[in-house]
Amino acid sequence: MADIEQVRLDMNGFEVNSYVVHGSGGDIIVDAGAEPEKILAAVRRPVEAVLITHGHADHVSALEAVLRETNAPLYVHPDDAERTGVEVYEPLDDGQELRLAGELIRVLHTPGHSPGAVTFVLGDDQIVGDLIMPGSVGRTDIPGASWREIEVSIRKVMELWNANTRLYPGHGGVIFAAEEVRTNPYLPPVAL
Numbered sequence: 001m002a003d004i005e006q007v008r009l010d011m012n013g014f015e016v017n018s019y020v021v022h023g024s025g026g027d028i029i030v031d032a033g034a035e036p037e038k039i040l041a042a043v044r045r046p047v048e049a050v051l052i053t054h055g056h057a058d059h060v061s062a063l064e065a066v067l068r069e070t071n072a073p074l075y076v077h078p079d080d081a082e083r084t085g086v087e088v089y090e091p092l093d094d095g096q097e098l099r100l101a102g103e104l105i106r107v108l109h110t111p112g113h114s115p116g117a118v119t120f121v122l123g124d125d126q127i128v129g130d131l132i133m134p135g136s137v138g139r140t141d142i143p144g145a146s147w148r149e150i151e152v153s154i155r156k157v158m159e160l161w162n163a164n165t166r167l168y169p170g171h172g173g174v175i176f177a178a179e180e181v182r183t184n185p186y187l188p189p190v191a192l
Contacts, residue, residue, distance in 0.1 A: 002103045009034040016058045025102030033058045036065035048101040052076040053129025054114035055083025080116025112150025113138030127168040134172040137186045163192045
C-alpha cells in the first residue's frame with residue numbers, strides 16, 4: 001500500500017494541502033496549490049504523474065512550476081482542465097483505473113464543489129480534495145458549484161468507506177471516515 005504524505009502549504013495565509021503518494025514504483029503529486037519548492041522537497045523518487053482533484057486556484061497555482069521541475073504528465077478531469085492553465089493533459093473519467101508509480105488508483109468523478117472535481121481512491125483511502133473537509137464539505141455558493149451534486153458525490157464516495165478508511169482533504173488534517181460519519185453534520189448517517 002502506498003504511503004500518502006500530506007504537505008501543508010501556505011497560500012497568502014490560506015492553508016491548502018498537497019499530497020505526495022510514495023508508491024512502490026515512484027511518486028505521484030496530487031494538487032499543487034502553492035510553494036512548489038515545499039511540494040518538491042517531499043518527493044523521494046521520480047515523479048510519475050501529477051494529479052489534480054479540481055481546478056480552483058488554491059489547488060493549481062504552483063502547477064506549472066511543479067510540472068516544469070518534474071516533467072511529469074498532468075491528469076485532470078476535462079471539466080476543470082481549463083482552470084489549470086495547462087493545455088496538454090491526460091483526461092480523467094469516472095470509474096477510470098490508473099496504474100501509476102506501481103499503484104492502482106481509481107478515479108471517481110465527484111462534482112459539486114467544482115464541475116470537474118474528482119476523488120482518488122487508493123486501497124481503502126481517498127484523496128477527496130474539497131469534497132469533504134473536517135466537520136464540513138466543500139463550498140457550494142460559488143460559480144460552478146451545486147449542493148445537489150455535492151450530496152450525490154458524497155454518497156458515492158461513502159459507499160466505499162469502511163472502518164479503516166482515511167480521507168485526505170484539500171484543507172485541514174487527515175480524517176478517519178468513521179469519525180467523520182459521527183461528527184460531520186453534512187454527512188448522511190451510515191454504519192461502517
